[in-house]
Amino acid sequence: MFFKVATLAQLGEFDEIIDVRSPSEFAEDHIPGASSCPVLDDDERARVGTLYCQQSPFAARRVGAALVARNIAHHIESRFHDRPKSWRPLIYCWRGGQRSAAMALVLGQVGWAAHQLEKGYKGYRQQVLADLDRLPADIDFRVLTGPTGSGKSRLLDALAYQGRQVLDLERLACHRGSVLGQVPGQTQPSQKAFETGLCQALAAFDPAQPVYVEAESRHIGRLTLPNALLAAMHCAPSIRLVVPLPERVRFLLQDYAFLTENPALLQQQLDRLKTLYPREQWETWHALIQAGRYAELVQVLLERHYDPLYLRATGKHFTVETRTLSLADIGESALGHAASML
Numbered sequence: 001m002f003f004k005v006a007t008l009a010q011l012g013e014f015d016e017i018i019d020v021r022s023p024s025e026f027a028e029d030h031i032p033g034a035s036s037c038p039v040l041d042d043d044e045r046a047r048v049g050t051l052y053c054q055q056s057p058f059a060a061r062r063v064g065a066a067l068v069a070r071n072i073a074h075h076i077e078s079r080f081h082d083r084p085k086s087w088r089p090l091i092y093c094w095r096g097g098q099r100s101a102a103m104a105l106v107l108g109q110v111g112w113a114a115h116q117l118e119k120g121y122k123g124y125r126q127q128v129l130a131d132l133d134r135l136p137a138d139i140d141f142r143v144l145t146g147p148t149g150s151g152k153s154r155l156l157d158a159l160a161y162q163g164r165q166v167l168d169l170e171r172l173a174c175h176r177g178s179v180l181g182q183v184p185g186q187t188q189p190s191q192k193a194f195e196t197g198l199c200q201a202l203a204a205f206d207p208a209q210p211v212y213v214e215a216e217s218r219h220i221g222r223l224t225l226p227n228a229l230l231a232a233m234h235c236a237p238s239i240r241l242v243v244p245l246p247e248r249v250r251f252l253l254q255d256y257a258f259l260t261e262n263p264a265l266l267q268q269q270l271d272r273l274k275t276l277y278p279r280e281q282w283e284t285w286h287a288l289i290q291a292g293r294y295a296e297l298v299q300v301l302l303e304r305h306y307d308p309l310y311l312r313a314t315g316k317h318f319t320v321e322t323r324t325l326s327l328a329d330i331g332e333s334a335l336g337h338a339a340s341m342l
Helices: 008-013 023-028 044-053 057-078 096-111 122-139 152-161 169-173 191-204 228-232 245-255 263-276 277-291 295-318 332-341
Strands: 004-006 016-019 087-094 114-116 141-145 165-167 211-214 237-243 321-327
Touching: 004 008, 008 122, 016 263, 023 191, 044 057, 057 096, 087 096, 087 122, 114 122, 122 141, 122 191, 122 228, 141 152, 152 165, 152 211, 152 263, 152 332, 169 191, 169 211, 245 295, 263 277
Parallel strands: 004 114, 016 087, 087 114, 141 211, 141 237, 165 211, 237 321
Antiparallel strands: none
16 A cells, blocks of 8 residues: 555654545535645536446446546646655545545555544544534633623723633624624535634633633524533623623624615614514614614613614623723724733
């Protein structure tokens, strides 16, 4: 054999990690730092799979071998031609099968110390899930609570700036966590990619130091938080932010300016609440948008939708409160001072 097999524990021993799965598989999730060098693209993979099901495994392998050989040759000529003889690549596919074996075999025959990852991405994914089930219990969380517009995310930024350990779930999820939380032009990662990023973040924390995190529901946009993380957050001490309603309205108008600058988008986002409120309420919100009375709209939404919803959720799940942090304003200076107090 011209290549060896490596385990997940050896990931750090290689010069490059190469993912030979199709582009769509790579886009859904991949080992952090891996390069995408597919031996079959999405169309080719579908073609080979169809042959396997409709004709025979032999017919699929015959066509697949030619495609794989051409793609490996292309990668060597275009991507790997300048790698030194001492180069140590680690190659993986879905489960450590024929796709990664083909690439590892050819690279090994060239003379590079090529290794195939045991169990492939499937083994890595199983490890991520196991770590997400294990790691949260070892972390000393401090949960920031407070109604929408209290500046919790901005306080996390201030804490991170001062060198504290911070888990910013909304940043990892690319979503602000509410019905209006989808930012235009910003796509949420897949559930698998979100969990990979979350696992990386959790593994990097020093368990001897606290980790600050914002209180979240089970879902951030279309993504779901792991059960073990939610359980650890629910049991953690909380810090409740108390901010005057006018300041929260001012802050939200500033933070969600992309919506007030696009009334049609704001109206579309609010339509998601249609089934929760009487038609009269929904029509009132639309009238406020059309009149450009955004401060009034924000205050009404806070009082009638967000605050009752948030109070029910935090009252049920985040009950271990250690302190209250009252802020007259949530500007950068005030939040920096609050972070130093914590």
